[in-house]
Amino acid sequence: MNLSVRIGGLTLQNPVTVASGTFGYGVEYSQLVDLNQLGAVVVKGIRLEPVRGNPTPRTVEVTSGLINAIGLQGPGVEGCIRSYWPFLKELKVPAIINIWGVTVAEYTEVARRLDALGGVGALELNVSCPNIKEGGAQFGTDPRLLSQVVAACRKVTRLPLITKLSPNVVSIVPYAQAAEAAGSDALSIMNSYPAMAIDVETRRPVLANVTGGLTGPCIKPIALKLVWEAAKAVKIPIIGMGGIQSATDAIEFIMAGATAVAVGTANFYEPQTPLQVIAGLRQFMLQEGIEDVRHLIGSAQIGK
Amino acid sequence: MVEQTAQIVSNERDTDLYFRVVVRAAQIAPLVQPGQFVHVRILPLRHALLRRPFSVLQVAEGTLSLLYKIVGQGTEVLSRMRPGEELSLIGPLGHGFTVPHPGGEVPLLVAGGYGMAALFLLAERSPQRGIVFVGGRRRADILCEKEFRALGWEVCVTTEDGSHGERGIVTEALLAELKRRAPGRKLFACGPTPMLKAVGRLAAEHNLPAELSLDQHMGCGIGVCLTCVAPIKTAGGWEYQRTCTEGPVFDFRQIAWEEAE
Numbered sequence: 412m413n414l415s416v417r418i419g420g421l422t423l424q425n426p427v428t429v430a431s432g433t434f435g436y437g438v439e440y441s442q443l444v445d446l447n448q449l450g451a452v453v454v455k456g457i458r459l460e461p462v463r464g465n466p467t468p469r470t471v472e473v474t475s476g477l478i479n480a481i482g483l484q485g486p487g488v489e490g491c492i493r494s495y496w497p498f499l500k501e502l503k504v505p506a507i508i509n510i511w512g513v514t515v516a517e518y519t520e521v522a523r524r525l526d527a528l529g530g531v532g533a534l535e536l537n538v539s540c541p542n543i544k545e546g547g548a549q550f551g552t553d554p555r556l557l558s559q560v561v562a563a564c565r566k567v568t569r570l571p572l573i574t575k576l577s578p579n580v581v582s583i584v585p586y587a588q589a590a591e592a593a594g595s596d597a598l599s600i601m602n603s604y605p606a607m608a609i610d611v612e613t614r615r616p617v618l619a620n621v622t623g624g625l626t627g628p629c630i631k632p633i634a635l636k637l638v639w640e641a642a643k644a645v646k647i648p649i650i651g652m653g654g655i656q657s658a659t660d661a662i663e664f665i666m667a668g669a670t671a672v673a674v675g676t677a678n679f680y681e682p683q684t685p686l687q688v689i690a691g692l693r694q695f696m697l698q699e700g701i702e703d704v705r706h707l708i709g710s711a712q713i714g715k
Numbered sequence: 716m717v718e719q720t721a722q723i724v725s726n727e728r729d730t731d732l733y734f735r736v737v738v739r740a741a742q743i744a745p746l747v748q749p750g751q752f753v754h755v756r757i758l759p760l761r762h763a764l765l766r767r768p769f770s771v772l773q774v775a776e777g778t779l780s781l782l783y784k785i786v787g788q789g790t791e792v793l794s795r796m797r798p799g800e801e802l803s804l805i806g807p808l809g810h811g812f813t814v815p816h817p818g819g820e821v822p823l824l825v826a827g828g829y830g831m832a833a834l835f836l837l838a839e840r841s842p843q844r845g846i847v848f849v850g851g852r853r854r855a856d857i858l859c860e861k862e863f864r865a866l867g868w869e870v871c872v873t874t875e876d877g878s879h880g881e882r883g884i885v886t887e888a889l890l891a892e893l894k895r896r897a898p899g900r901k902l903f904a905c906g907p908t909p910m911l912k913a914v915g916r917l918a919a920e921h922n923l924p925a926e927l928s929l930d931q932h933m934g935c936g937i938g939v940c941l942t943c944v945a946p947i948k949t950a951g952g953w954e955y956q957r958t959c960t961e962g963p964v965f966d967f968r969q970i971a972w973e974e975a976e
Contacts (some may be wrong), residue, residue: 440937464955469941472763475764562885679766680765
């Protein structure tokens with residue numbers, strides 16, 4: 412049975428990864444999960460300098476979901492390299508590093524420094540965090556800016572580039588195509604969906620940031636539809652994510668056209684989820700007599 | 716840190732809205748240090764996703780007990796679970812209290828409501844007896860009084876309505892004791908934030924060490940989601956640190972309360 416898939420020049424032993432921001436830098440989960448069983452480890456978004464993050468409350472639980480406005484707290488690229496690269500480089504599976512910036516120059520500088528490390532599996536370009544006023548989302552909601560940032564990163568690194576798209580657009584197709592045309596090797600679909608909650612006792616928004624990004628099982632049908640649409644419009648592979656908590660969820664994404672998937676919010680409540688998804692996928696393929704997971708990719712698309 | 720399925724041995728009302736659940740958790744129980752917590756997935760809670768953190772009240776031969784108050788849908792559903800049903804636990808988690816040394820400072824524990832749950836194990840494992848100050852709104856908020864007395868600790872109870880112990884708030888009783896004698900004592904506290912701030916002020920005024928256990932909303936419990944952060948002083952200023960990992964127990968001098976506003 413073959414579970415391996417390719418994302419640009421990168422081979423994953425299986426198509427199950429984790430979503431940036433839900434898995435820290437990998438090391439936090441290492442006592443609970445055998446990271447080397449995963450398709451890849453994807454770390455939290457980093458920019459050039461350390462980021463303090465937003466005031467609290469930063470998250471609120473909603474029906475079958477979670478709204479977060481963390482504000483991409485992190486140690487900056489040098490802090491990340493110093494604290495976490497010694498651990499990440501010893502993994503047997505690829506480490507994919509999610510990066511962001513306020514300017515195109517910041518994206519390229521972070522990309523350059525990570526490229527220089529040697530051994531990074533791929534870079535995921537975060538152009539879609541809803542909680543950062545400047546940068547992040549502005550690149551993800553303007554196809555022209557999106558092209559610029561992808562093309563600029565393409566010039567400074569040969570590492571596979573994965574562009575993580577925002578769901579907060581009228582149609583995802585022009586963004587998927589812009590990223591592909593600018594040299595992105597793959598797409599991650601989707602980031603969180605802008606949302607909010609109100610505390611009726613205080614009559615105020617729950618989150619200090621007022622709004623945040625919705626994740627968890629409640630967004631899965633939205634993410635699935637975006638993967639479906641993008642898969643028809645581009646040739647590059649798609650990593651599907653949004654509310655995956657079971658193998659069935661993951662298989663839906665693959666059938667919609669995703670080459671790989673990422674488990675996100677489920678890591679917070681059930682750290683074994685990625686391994687359960689891998690086991691369940693294997694089981695499904697066995698039952699259905701499918702020898703290669705690549706035969707499932709896009710198999711729900713009409714005409715396939 | 717271990718993840719394990721834990722069967723409920725008993726789950727009974729303590730007083731009023733407070734419950735005690737005892738679970739069999741043979742892997743986690745022997746590892747627990749005072750002030751640490753377990754992160755509990757209440758499996759029947761299908762549409763509320765996150766685990767709930769609970770301080771470990773007691774540990775005994777492969778079981779551990781948790782003290783909780785019904786504050787929301789998670790604890791409400793938990794209160795209706797029966798012996799034999801299962802929970803998923805991750806633990807022990809967090810940085811707990813420093814257990815007093817023999818001959819060291821005399822521990823004064825300060826608890827508000829279910830904050831008591833974080834302090835009992837500290838008293839049990841402390842080679843030195845001390846005084847525990849327990850406060851609440853009314854009699855039903857006073858927990859574990861008998862257990863502390865059984866350990867040979869002096870217990871000083873305050874209630875806001877005067878229905879049990881002295882009428883007043885717990886930090887007033889603490890202040891009265893510190894006025895009698897402060898040197899050579901160390902404060903350990905868990906409870907609502909205003910109480911913790913007051914304990915920190917008293918520690919500063921009397922030049923005493925104090926360890927405070929912060930109660931913050933928590934997400935993953937293992938340091939990745941960055942929900943439970945608190946402002947903590949650093950050499951160059953302050954930063955948000957994780958209550959689940961660097962905490963929940965912090966030296967009171969580290970906490971930059973003014974930045975949390």
